[in-house]
Amino acid sequence: MPGDSSHVDAGPTRRPHTGRRRNEAARRAILAAALRAAARSDAVPTVDAIAAEAGVGKQTIYRWWSGKHAVLLEALADSAAVQVPAPDTGTLLGDLTAFLTATFRGAGRPPVSTALRALAVAAQRTPDTATALRGFVEARREALRALLVRGVERAELPAATNLDVLVDQAYGLLWYRLLLGHAPLTDEAAASLAASLAGRPASGE
Numbered sequence: 001m002p003g004d005s006s007h008v009d010a011g012p013t014r015r016p017h018t019g020r021r022r023n024e025a026a027r028r029a030i031l032a033a034a035l036r037a038a039a040r041s042d043a044v045p046t047v048d049a050i051a052a053e054a055g056v057g058k059q060t061i062y063r064w065w066s067g068k069h070a071v072l073l074e075a076l077a078d079s080a081a082v083q084v085p086a087p088d089t090g091t092l093l094g095d096l097t098a099f100l101t102a103t104f105r106g107a108g109r110p111p112v113s114t115a116l117r118a119l120a121v122a123a124q125r126t127p128d129t130a131t132a133l134r135g136f137v138e139a140r141r142e143a144l145r146a147l148l149v150r151g152v153e154r155a156e157l158p159a160a161t162n163l164d165v166l167v168d169q170a171y172g173l174l175w176y177r178l179l180l181g182h183a184p185l186t187d188e189a190a191a192s193l194a195a196s197l198a199g200r201p202a203s204g205e
Contacts, residue, residue, distance in 0.1 A: 030054040030061060031075035034068075039111030044068050044118045069122060069129040072115055073136050079112060080140060092151035096194035099147055100170065101187050103140075107174060108185030116178060141167050148197070157199065166197050 033054035037045035047068050051058040065071045083106040087098040106112050123130040144167050151157040173193055177183050 026054075026056065026060070027064070028078075030056060030064075030071065031078055034071045034075045035079065035111040035115060038072060038115040038118065042114070042118060044072055044115075044122050047071075066128070069119065069126070069132055072119060073132050076112060076115055076119075077136055077139065080106060084140075084143070086143065086146070088150075092147065092154065092156040093194060093198040093200060095147045095150070096197055097191055099144060100190040100194050104174065104185035104187070104190040107178060113178060120175075120179060137171070141171065144170055151198070169193075170197060 030050065034045060034050045037049045037053045041049075045053075045068060047058045047061050050068065050071055051061055054061075061071060065074070080103075084102040085098060087095045089095050089098060107116060119129065119133050123133045145163055148157065148161070148163045148166055152159055152161060152163070170193060173189070174185065177185050177189070183189070
């Protein structure tokens with residue numbers, strides 16, 4: 001309403017300079033801005049775009065991160081930590097179903113899906129991005145591998161099971177569908193994959 005300043009939307013609020021030491025509120029704002037900017041583009045958003053979205057100067061971003069890829073990968077890591085649980089349902093099948101369902105939901109929708117595709121493309125051209133992306137992927141692999149290790153400890157998987165191959169199967173399906181788009185990352189696909197990894201008959205989607 002005219003004259004009511006409480007309803008004025010002035011766009012991104014310019015945040016105060018916080019120095020070299022990272023301010024947690026500013027960090028979260030920048031990471032959220034990176035994901036929002038990624039959702040509007042097929043490419044990794046520029047530092048200028050992220051800074052404008054977050055309402056900070058780009059020098060703040062360069063003070064805390066090496067560049068746009070590092071910002072986006074940290075945003076994805078934070079998002080995965082929040083959206084994907086570390087379940088302990090009492091059974092391997094239950095753990096895998098919960099983990100993979102949450103993973104597929106998070107990776108299958110913008111802005112995360114858009115960001116992952118853009119980073120996968122950028123990693124083919126930029127060695128530093130490839131290294132950073134491998135770090136992100138390895139962290140997600142370790143989270144899944146921990147569930148499989150617990151399955152071996154519960155005797156739900158044979159002790160000789162090659163856990164790395166099972167992890168490859170899980171994330172191979174995710175990246176195959178994400179990058180090629182031949183089929184969506186559905187809850188049904190996650191449940192079927194979980195059953196297959198747990199050694200149970202896998203139902204069709």
